[in-house]
Amino acid sequence: LAKTTQPISMDSYEGQEVNITCSHNNIATNDYITWYQQFPSQGPRFIIQGYKTKVTNEVASLFIPADRKSSTLSLPRVSLSDTAVYYCLVGSSGAGSYQLTFGKGTKLSVIP
Amino acid sequence: KAGVTQTPRYLIKTRGQQVTLSCSPISGHRSVSWYQQTPGQGLQFLFEYFSETQRNKGNFPGRFSGRQFSNSRSEMNVSTLELGDSALYLCASSSSGDFYEQYFGPGTRLTVT
Numbered sequence: 001l002a003k004t005t006q007p008i009s010m011d012s013y014e015g016q017e018v019n020i021t022c023s024h025n026n027i028a029t030n031d032y033i034t035w036y037q038q039f040p041s042q043g044p045r046f047i048i049q050g051y052k053t054k055v056t057n058e059v060a061s062l063f064i065p066a067d068r069k070s071s072t073l074s075l076p077r078v079s080l081s082d083t084a085v086y087y088c089l090v091g092s093s094g095a096g097s098y099q100l101t102f103g104k105g106t107k108l109s110v111i112p
Numbered sequence: 113k114a115g116v117t118q119t120p121r122y123l124i125k126t127r128g129q130q131v132t133l134s135c136s137p138i139s140g141h142r143s144v145s146w147y148q149q150t151p152g153q154g155l156q157f158l159f160e161y162f163s164e165t166q167r168n169k170g171n172f173p174g175r176f177s178g179r180q181f182s183n184s185r186s187e188m189n190v191s192t193l194e195l196g197d198s199a200l201y202l203c204a205s206s207s208s209g210d211f212y213e214q215y216f217g218p219g220t221r222l223t224v225t
Binding site for chain 1: 116154155156202203204213214215216217218219
């Protein structure tokens with residue numbers, strides 16, 4: 001079961017790029033890496049998912065090195081509305097083999 | 113398309129009682145997963161249902177159970193409530209059982225006194 005480690009909190013100024021790293025040393029071959037964002041009193045919201053190298057969508061980029069033992073979520077030019085908790089999720093699906101491990105989450109505070 | 117809905121949103125129960133929470137997934141989604149979120153333990157996976165069958169299960173005691181109906185709606189039951197069961201219970205659905213992109217509901221806040 002892949003265990004994940006993330007920084008507990010991070011601060012950033014508006015307009016800056018933010019990089020949040022998640023460590024998952026025991027990641028399995030079938031595991032994917034997914035990041036979620038959660039605002040207070042809401043359920044988590046899917047941001048991005050990847051298996052290796054780099055993935056980019058309209059809101060974020062995900063960098064995964066060749067050994068896949070870590071991953072970095074990159075948020076370009078953050079705004080106040082990006083203040084939230086970000087979770088790294090490592091796991092694989094399939095009947096009987098659902099292995100999901102959420103990290104403790106990183107609380108990102110964006111400062112004006 | 114309507115999102116994942118959960119009822120009730122808030123619930124207060126007494127230790128020893130049982131509780132049933134309900135989740136309606138996004139239309140067309142066949143997989144429903146349940147999570148428990150607490151300040152101390154974070155977000156923990158309870159179980160996942162796909163086409164009315166429990167396909168995966170996390171490490172929770174047997175007091176936690178669930179089921180899924182033919183319309184994909186799901187219920188979660190907790191029997192013999194303990195104070196430590198106080199938490200936000202989140203339901204998430206996905207289209208083909210692929211957990212990678214799940215859509216979460218707003219959660220049910222359960223308080224056990």
